[in-house]
Amino acid sequence: MSSPSSFPLIFLCCFLLFVSSSLGKTTTRPKALVLQVTKDAKTLQYVTQVSQRTPLVPVKLTLDLGGEYMWVNCERGYKSSSYRPATCGSAPCKLLNTTACDTACKTTTRPKALVLQVTKDAKTLQYVTQVSQRTPLVPVKLTLDLGGEYMWVNCERGYKSSSYRPATCGSAPCKLLNTTACDTACYSAPAPDCYNNTCSHSPSNNIANRGTPGQLGADVFTIRSSNGKNVLRVVTVPRLYFVCATNWLADGLASGVTGMAGLGWTGASLPAQLSSYFRFDRKFALCLSSSTRASGVVFFGNGPYTLLPNVDASLSLTYTPLIQNPITESGFVGDASPKYFIGVTSIKINDKPIKFNKTLLTIDEEAMPKNVKKVSNVKPFGACFSSKNIGSTRLGPAVPSIDLVLQNKSVYWRIYGANSMVEAKKNVLCLAIVEARKDFRPRFSVVLGGHQLEDNLLQFDLSKSRLGFTSSLLGRSTTCVNGWLYWKGNWRQSKMEAGIESEE
Ligand SMILES: *[C@@H]1O[C@H](CO)[C@@H](O)[C@H](O)[C@H]1NC(C)=O
Ligand SMILES: *[C@@H]1O[C@H](CO)[C@@H](O)[C@H](O)[C@H]1NC(C)=O
Numbered sequence: 070m071s072s073p074s075s076f077p078l079i080f081l082c083c084f085l086l087f088v089s090s091s092l093g094k095t096t097t098r099p100k101a102l103v104l105q106v107t108k109d110a111k112t113l114q115y116v117t118q119v120s121q122r123t124p125l126v127p128v129k130l131t132l133d134l135g136g137e138y139m140w141v142n143c144e145r146g147y148k149s150s151s152y153r154p155a156t157c158g159s160a161p162c163k164l165l166n167t168t169a170c171d172t173a174c175k176t177t178t179r180p181k182a183l184v185l186q187v188t189k190d191a192k193t194l195q196y197v198t199q200v201s202q203r204t205p206l207v208p209v210k211l212t213l214d215l216g217g218e219y220m221w222v223n224c225e226r227g228y229k230s231s232s233y234r235p236a237t238c239g240s241a242p243c244k245l246l247n248t249t250a251c252d253t254a255c256y257s258a259p260a261p262d263c264y265n266n267t268c269s270h271s272p273s274n275n276i277a278n279r280g281t282p283g284q285l286g287a288d289v290f291t292i293r294s295s296n297g298k299n300v301l302r303v304v305t306v307p308r309l310y311f312v313c314a315t316n317w318l319a320d321g322l323a324s325g326v327t328g329m330a331g332l333g334w335t336g337a338s339l340p341a342q343l344s345s346y347f348r349f350d351r352k353f354a355l356c357l358s359s360s361t362r363a364s365g366v367v368f369f370g371n372g373p374y375t376l377l378p379n380v381d382a383s384l385s386l387t388y389t390p391l392i393q394n395p396i397t398e399s400g401f402v403g404d405a406s407p408k409y410f411i412g413v414t415s416i417k418i419n420d421k422p423i424k425f426n427k428t429l430l431t432i433d434e435e436a437m438p439k440n441v442k443k444v445s446n447v448k449p450f451g452a453c454f455s456s457k458n459i460g461s462t463r464l465g466p467a468v469p470s471i472d473l474v475l476q477n478k479s480v481y482w483r484i485y486g487a488n489s490m491v492e493a494k495k496n497v498l499c500l501a502i503v504e505a506r507k508d509f510r511p512r513f514s515v516v517l518g519g520h521q522l523e524d525n526l527l528q529f530d531l532s533k534s535r536l537g538f539t540s541s542l543l544g545r546s547t548t549c550v551n552g553w554l555y556w557k558g559n560w561r562q563s564k565m566e567a568g569i570e571s572e573e
């Protein structure tokens with residue numbers, strides 16, 4: 070009885086009574102429960118371990134024979150989808166005999182990352198996302214623009230909001246756009262795009278190749294948060310700045326789309342505004358789906374980026390420096406280009422370097438197997454082949470891979486058939502590379518299009534000025550589609566487990 074080990078046993082016996090009486094009417098009620106207790110060599114405390122939270126994690130506790138209740142350090146990474154606070158005055162509070170009530174919590178938990186669903190529009194092949202904006206909130210469809218300076222929205226199509234705020238000339242948001250243009254007076258009724266003393270900028274629609282001035286303003290904006298495994302709750306940015314555009318500017322955008330989401334390298338782009346408001350690293354990742362029937366994602370913030378079947382794609386990133394181009398497309402030296410550039414030192418096809426001043430379109434002479442027949446070109450492509458003798462692999466059509474060799478020989482971006490070839494018409498595969506227009510100044514050596522980026526995870530890490538890329542995820546037996554579906558599925562699953570009804 071007086072041996073040291075009897076002490077915890079007595080305790081356990083009392084604890085058991087409490088637990089079993091609170092279990093209620095469950096039919097398969099355990100008759101007894103047990104905890105292992107160890108004596109800590111250093112502190113001589115009696116320590117036990119329980120499991121808690123969703124997903125379950127082990128939690129070590131010191132036994133306190135006279136303690137009123139269990140307490141746990143919530144500052145040390147407490148994460149659980151099933152945690153429920155006890156509302157003031159509820160039965161659990163009465164159990165503690167407490168009338169203390171926290172009416173407002175000062176430190177709201179900030180999301181670590183945000184996520185947007187991206188679908189490929191079947192007709193225009195634009196990558197389209199949807200956000201919510203304004204008061205009351207309305208859904209707004211936007212075409213992604215990787216090199217776009219900021220978000221712009223058509224304000225001519227029934228923009229109504231009680232929370233819209235114009236940006237006064239010379240204010241900090243105007244400086245963010247590096248604009249000195251100021252609309253001093255607008256002679257219609259005040260409305261978004263018609264305020265006095267408001268700064269303006271010229272958003273561009275590079276699909277329709279047009280630009281026109283519009284006013285800068287801010288409005289409420291909502292987006293889903295994420296932890297890279299689940300799509301989580303909707304969070305709000307009270308003032309997200311964007312430029313108002315017109316019906317004319319929105320020409321050529323996919324059906325239902327009323328603006329563009331600029332993801333470029335500026336201080337006003339969507340990634341820049343979201344990371345500064347939520348205070349996470351200025352980083353975003355793009356995973357575009359090749360299918361028009363299933364979605365890919367844009368992910369703002371740090372990884373993981375978990376794709377089905379439980380592949381954390383952030384672990385397979387190879388990095389290359391992002392290069393700032395001091396010249397915009399218009400050839401204007403001053404503002405840096407919002408577009409992302411990487412340094413390609415050579416291009417290899419089937420591991421053989423091609424001479425740099427030859428056009429990529431010589432791929433047919435160089436590298437295609439002899440039995441693959443060249444057929445007449447399908448515009449706009451310059452190298453088309455009969456697909457008859459081209460095999461099919463997990464990585465797309467079995468054609469020579471193209472390597473973009475980057476900062477040194479061992480760092481290259483390998484482009485496989487799925488990203489290098491398109492089916493231009495039945496039984497005809499074309500190299501999905503078109504010659505750059507030469508009437509533009511300055512000319513870019515190589516521009517990677519959406520097709521080259523599909524089912525690749527790309528991370529634009531602006532805090533470290535580098536681009537992370539995975540090469541084709543198909544080689545890892547996953548795709549970008551698995552991101553959204555998997556996370557969304559996880560979210561439903563965790564809510565079901567926690568007994569919450571689905572929002573949708
Ligand atoms: C709860 O608090 C009240 C007033 O402080 C006291 O009278 C009562 O005995 C307490 N009940 C318990 C169960 O501790
Ligand atoms: C802008 O100022 C002018 C001149 O003061 C005024 O006539 C006009 O109504 C104002 N416009 C708006 C939108 O407030």
Ligand SMILES: *[C@@H]1O[C@H](CO)[C@@H](O)[C@H](O)[C@H]1NC(C)=O
Nearest residue numbers: 247335336402403404405406
């Ligand atoms: C803003 O413009 C000035 C001059 O036009 C230029 O020197 C500066 O680099 C620009 N800043 C950004 C962020 O583009």
Ligand SMILES: *[C@@H]1O[C@H](CO)[C@@H](O)[C@H](O)[C@H]1NC(C)=O
Nearest residue numbers: 423424425426427428429431
């Ligand atoms: C490479 O470019 C130079 C100058 O533009 C030209 O003289 C030369 O013939 C080109 N070589 C090939 C192999 O195309």
Ligand SMILES: *[C@@H]1O[C@H](CO)[C@@H](O)[C@H](O)[C@H]1NC(C)=O
Nearest residue numbers: 388389390476477478479480
């Ligand atoms: C090539 O670049 C990578 C990343 O910058 C670096 O880790 C590696 O050591 C470099 N290799 C050589 C041979 O320079």
